[in-house]
Amino acid sequence: MKGCSKHIQQIAEYIDGELDEALCTRLEEHLKECNNCRIMVDTLKQTVVLCREGKRERLPEDIESRLNDALKNKWEKKFGKKS
Amino acid sequence: MNEKELIIQAQSGDFKAFSRLIESRKDKIYRLAMKLTGNRDDAEDIVQDTLMKAIDAIDKFRMESSFGTWLYTIALNNIRAHAGDKKREALRPIDDYLPGSHSESTSKELFDWGDPHQQFERKRLNDMIETALAELPLKYSAPFTLRYIEDMPVKEVARVLDLSLSAAKSRILRARLALREKLSNVFREKNNERL
Numbered sequence: 640m641k642g643c644s645k646h647i648q649q650i651a652e653y654i655d656g657e658l659d660e661a662l663c664t665r666l667e668e669h670l671k672e673c674n675n676c677r678i679m680v681d682t683l684k685q686t687v688v689l690c691r692e693g694k695r696e697r698l699p700e701d702i703e704s705r706l707n708d709a710l711k712n713k714w715e716k717k718f719g720k721k722s
Numbered sequence: 723m724n725e726k727e728l729i730i731q732a733q734s735g736d737f738k739a740f741s742r743l744i745e746s747r748k749d750k751i752y753r754l755a756m757k758l759t760g761n762r763d764d765a766e767d768i769v770q771d772t773l774m775k776a777i778d779a780i781d782k783f784r785m786e787s788s789f790g791t792w793l794y795t796i797a798l799n800n801i802r803a804h805a806g807d808k809k810r811e812a813l814r815p816i817d818d819y820l821p822g823s824h825s826e827s828t829s830k831e832l833f834d835w836g837d838p839h840q841q842f843e844r845k846r847l848n849d850m851i852e853t854a855l856a857e858l859p860l861k862y863s864a865p866f867t868l869r870y871i872e873d874m875p876v877k878e879v880a881r882v883l884d885l886s887l888s889a890a891k892s893r894i895l896r897a898r899l900a901l902r903e904k905l906s907n908v909f910r911e912k913n914n915e916r917l
């Protein structure tokens with residue numbers, strides 16, 4: 640079990656498609672016989688999937704219009720009213 | 723007009739050019755701030771402070787990075803300033819998150835999640851993630867969020883946070899392992915309830 644810790648960075652790169660091919664093959668061999676590493680691959684993958692599913696929040700409209708006024712104000716103080 | 727031309731226009735005082743540069747990035751900064759602070763009011767302040775500072779500093783922008791990277795750098799400084807005083811748990815070394823380590827929460831056999839969507843509603847899962855992410859120290863949650871939620875390449879994450887490539891990689895992984903463990907504990911508990 641202890642030997643598996645050296646795979647963890649590789650496992651992360653493997654999931655992200657960043658591991659080079661030779662190492663991929665070796666890791667896949669290991670995955671065939673190591674249940675914990677298989678679960679690690681699956682759950683680390685799902686962790687990112689779940690994080691990406693979060694709401695894609697947008698700046699509320701009233702805040703956005705207030706923000707635009709404040710920015711324009713600041714801009715005119717800096718550059719004058721030319722635009 | 724491409725980005726470079728917009729920047730030159732903005733630097734000579736054209737507010738419309740500046741508005742176009744920040745148009746698609748306002749929401750991104752807001753989202754990032756929401757994820758990392760877990761607080762709507764803070765996130766709104768951070769967007770405003772970031773863009774105000776960008777106006778202050780626009781003539782000093784030298785095109786050494788992309789405008790987006792530059793803006794993210796300012797945003798992250800603001801996020802740090804807002805979130806810095808909140809208490810957050812420290813993360814453990816990578817090995818501690820692996821099966822068979824000495825930590826109490828990681829037993830020898832990892833828990834197989836199956837499909838979490840079968841056990842929890844989408845909304846509940848979102849809330850869990852939000853809480854878990856906001857509990858992580860910024861030095862980990864920031865690189866993780868930039869990498870996986872904003873889809874930034876690791877190299878750029880390192881640049882924005884002024885880290886070496888290996889430090890960025892290691893922090894992203896630690897955040898990922900810590901989040902995995904938090905979720906795993908919740909899923910395991912739920913599973914035990916049903917038995």
Ligand SMILES: [Zn+2]
Pocket residue numbers: 643646669673674675676
């Ligand atoms: Zn293994």
